[in-house]
Amino acid sequence: MxxxxxxxxxxxxxxxxxxxxxxxxxxxxxxxxxxxxxxxxxxxxxxxxxxxxxxxxxxxxxxxxxxxxxxxxxxxxxxxxxxxxxxxxxxxxxxxxxxxxxxxxxxxxxxxxxxxxxxxxxxxxxxxxxxxxxxxxxxxxxxxxxxxxxxxxxxAGRDGEQDMGSGVINILPGFVSPADIRYLKEIAADFPLKATILPDISDTMDGAAAEFYEKIQPGGTPISAIAAMNSSVGSIEFGHTMGKDSSGVLLAEKFGVENTRMPIPMGISATDTFFDCLSRLSGLPIPEKHQAERGRLVDAYVDSHKYIYGKKAIVYGEEDLVVGLTAFLAEIGVMPVLCASGGKSGKLAEMIQQVTADVLPEQPQVHEGMDFYEISEMAEELAPDLLVGHSKGYPLAQKLSIPIIRVGFPIHDRMGGQRILHIGYRGAQQLFDVVVNACIAKKQSDSPVGYSYM
CATH class of the missing domain: 3.40.50.1980 (Nitrogenase molybdenum iron protein domain)
Structure with a gap:
């Protein structure tokens, strides 16, 4: 009723x-x-x-x-x-x-x-x-x-027109972790491509210990590199729920820099799209190093499918991250039953449908403009096995006695939020292990006898 x-x-x-x-x-x-x-x-x-x-x-x-x-x-x-x-x-x-x-x-x-x-x-x-x-x-x-x-x-273009065809690409990653940005630099260098990543918080928000306090932490995207973004061979922009007047669109319309907008590369399918784009822009095949990582990830999916298939999850957070997480979870056999965000782009349901239509037998409920009171009310009927999102969902996970997979921002009840890798084959491997082990730990803790050998 x-x-x-x-x-x-x-x-x-x-x-x-x-x-x-x-x-x-x-x-x-x-x-x-x-x-x-x-x-x-x-x-x-x-x-x-x-x-x-x-x-x-x-x-x-x-x-x-x-x-x-x-x-x-x-x-x-x-x-x-x-x-x-x-x-x-x-x-x-x-x-x-x-x-x-x-x-x-x-x-x-x-x-x-x-x-x-x-x-x-x-x-x-x-x-x-x-x-x-x-x-x-x-x-x-x-x-x-x-x-x-x-x-x-x-x-962009502030210092005058730069020489076109310099081999530099722009990567506009959105709100990802410092670890994600360091990994993006590694991937670009492996092709090899020069990449201007904006913004770059890999050092400014996850720096080494310094002998003296610095008022402005070293690192960040150089202003000279931003000024030259108008001369890049192309831009890659993560996310579909942002507005039409994004930085990638601006560079395309004002300076003719080709812009490729794609979901955050989380999981195998989305990461394949990202690597195919890099291969096209560089004119080179995907490096063997990354093909091997993909192969190990596929093997891990097969090895652990029996532990997570059919588990139900509530996914919440900022919209593009929710899209990426939902695609990843569907790919590994977890059934997202609710995808919730406080954002109101009007695009969340469409994007969830787009990234999961070929995988999920039934689409999850998708709601924008949500708060945790509403999520909690819906969770009682949905009976999820997992919560996937940031630390603000912990009280709900405790109430439901289910694991919470901490991703995104903010993570303020555990250490290392800035070091969580979300993207690429490597990020999917790390998240996959966390999800599988959380399900195994829950089963052990719920068992009156437990088990130690699988």
Missing amino acids: SKNPPNYISTTNACKLCTPLGASLAFKGIEGAVPYLHGSQGCATYMRRYIISHYNEPIDIASSSLSEKHAIYGGGANLKLGLMNVTQKYRPQLIGIATTCLTETIGDDVKSLLCEYDKEVEGEKPIMIHVSTPSYSGTHMEGFHNAVTSVVKAL
Whole structure:
């Protein structure tokens, strides 16, 4: 019997994070950049807490520190003072300015304020890039993608036209882990191809121990490389649920750089698509090293099929990751019964259908704009064997007494979230082992006698 809909609208434990948080992480993947929030100090503190708990790395997010007074009279003076202070203390190459709900609501014209600042302040100034990121109109993924697009729009072709046919490709990976980005660099080098990966948080958010604290961590995509993205032989963009005005589309329309948009390469099928594209762009066959990894992965699927076939899973998180995870789970014999996201692209169900139509006998329920209260209500009837997503699902996993496979962001109740490999044959192998072993461990713990030999 269907339940009557509630006579109120509320969110309980959202299945998303705030828009400027995503923008801050995107800016953190640019060499010499400092993220800057035009809003209250509390917003920057909240975001730093979330990011640090996942990556276990320091991150400075500057703030214009608006108060109640500025909500009435405007935050222009604080914005300019803050930019001046950041420039003096950090000496950044770039300041990425994201707006919060407060400044968007009061209507601060940041573009005009930055023009005024440029005229009023003498001397050399860092590049300043503004992105509009009110949390009430999106999730951290909209903030992330909008920031990347703003950077490409401002910098690509900035130093004039480059020589075409240089053999450089652009990889726009979306919101993946530092480990994923390091693996992408390895894959590109194996073809070999030069790759500009934007953003690149592989060092800035997972760096080596330093003898002295550095105000701006080394690493990130060089600004000169971003400026030359307009001359690349092609772009590869992961994800289908982002908006039409993505950075890959911008490079294609403005500079004629061929853009190939594909799902995040999770599992064998999606990774095959990625490697075929690299082979086409390089004119070379897939290296034997990666063909061998694929073969070992197929062998692992066969070896462990008996432990996981028919298990039911709830998958949740940001939309493109949910698409990739669902395709991977269906491929290994796990049945996704609910695919949920806090995002509202309107494309999630279509993409789930596209990547699983040839594999799943029955399509899962797919819901956008979900929170964990709603997911929990549905889970009681769906009776899943696994939860697959980030740490915010742990209370539900505990309530249902089922394993949780931690992937994505944020992971703040385990170490190593920044080192989880999600993509490629190697990432699929690691995730596969985690899923299989979680199912085996659950069976052992539920057994009155257990077993130790399989």
